[in-house]
Amino acid sequence: MATEKYSRWYFGGLASTMAASLTHPLDTLKVNLQTQQAKMSILELVLIIFRQRGLLGFYRGISASVMRQLTYSMSRFGAYEIGKDYVNTETFAGKVGLAGVCGVLGGVIGAPADMINVRMQHDVKLPPEKRRNYKHAFDGLTKAYRQEGVRRLFTGATIAAFRGGLITIGQLAFYDQIKSLMLSSSYFNDNSVTHFTASLLAGITATTLTQPVDVLKTRIMNAKPGDFTGLIDIIRYTAELGPKGFFRGYVPALVRIVPLTILTFMFLEQLRLHFGYEKIKPIVYKY
Numbered sequence: 079m080a081t082e083k084y085s086r087w088y089f090g091g092l093a094s095t096m097a098a099s100l101t102h103p104l105d106t107l108k109v110n111l112q113t114q115q116a117k118m119s120i121l122e123l124v125l126i127i128f129r130q131r132g133l134l135g136f137y138r139g140i141s142a143s144v145m146r147q148l149t150y151s152m153s154r155f156g157a158y159e160i161g162k163d164y165v166n167t168e169t170f171a172g173k174v175g176l177a178g179v180c181g182v183l184g185g186v187i188g189a190p191a192d193m194i195n196v197r198m199q200h201d202v203k204l205p206p207e208k209r210r211n212y213k214h215a216f217d218g219l220t221k222a223y224r225q226e227g228v229r230r231l232f233t234g235a236t237i238a239a240f241r242g243g244l245i246t247i248g249q250l251a252f253y254d255q256i257k258s259l260m261l262s263s264s265y266f267n268d269n270s271v272t273h274f275t276a277s278l279l280a281g282i283t284a285t286t287l288t289q290p291v292d293v294l295k296t297r298i299m300n301a302k303p304g305d306f307t308g309l310i311d312i313i314r315y316t317a318e319l320g321p322k323g324f325f326r327g328y329v330p331a332l333v334r335i336v337p338l339t340i341l342t343f344m345f346l347e348q349l350r351l352h353f354g355y356e357k358i359k360p361i362v363y364k365y
Contacts, residue, residue, distance in 0.1 A: 082357055083351055083354035084357055085350040085354055086353070087155075088152060089155070089349040090151060091152025093346035094152075094338075095148060095151070098338060101341065102137055103137065106138060106139070107120060107124065107330045107334075108330040109199040109200055109296055120329070120330060138198050139194070139195050145191040145195075149190075153180075153187045157184070161179075161180060173250070177251040178244075178246065181244065181246025182240070184246065185242025186232075188242070189234065190219060191219075192238055193231065193299040197299070198210075237291060241288050244284075247284075248280060248285070249339055249342075253280040253343055276343070277340040277343035278339075289324070289327075290324035293316060293324055294316065
């Protein structure tokens, strides 16, 4: 008999939080590029943020980012790990189905923190008189609830859920499938090289799948009441920029999501290997 270590349900949330803390400046640039209607290069945006807020400007909304990972990622990773005991994930279809459902769940649960995160990162671009000036994530949630009501906290929850399903498929399902295929060959072992390669490919897949939805989600969550009449209105507004409008910020998103995905799975695998629990699996002899 052989033993294999498995992740505990909360490892994914912890790994995502650690990874997001390192990649938050890239997320700040992505959000600001997605919400602008005029053309602005990454370098111009970096200079604007640095001149107005200094280095701390790139970490605007870090408390909301951490809260988002502890709600959104904790729930989707946790549900995926628990779901493996009830869903056949030996097939790619099983992985995709489970990941999609878990991503939708995470998108809904994490919507309030996601909205506050978007607003805090975008605040630096607004004139002083129009800034929301949230002190931290809990301050943002409290003010948004008092000023706009509980329904406003879940603004964009539908599209966030859709986006959550897509990115979870791109990350978890593709990571597990790619890693499984690599380990089934004679060229790879369960080590950092395999984890890095699988997470790199999963990150690229996740970014490409979710970018159009991510652009719409960011615009919805950053909008003030009355800016748009609904999702169709936002789609039309974005379409004014042409097809490229739906992929605005793709390079920053790629630069942010790929390292985030790599770091998340590298941290997750180390947590699994050092602090995971063991299951006894029968040894299958090949003749």
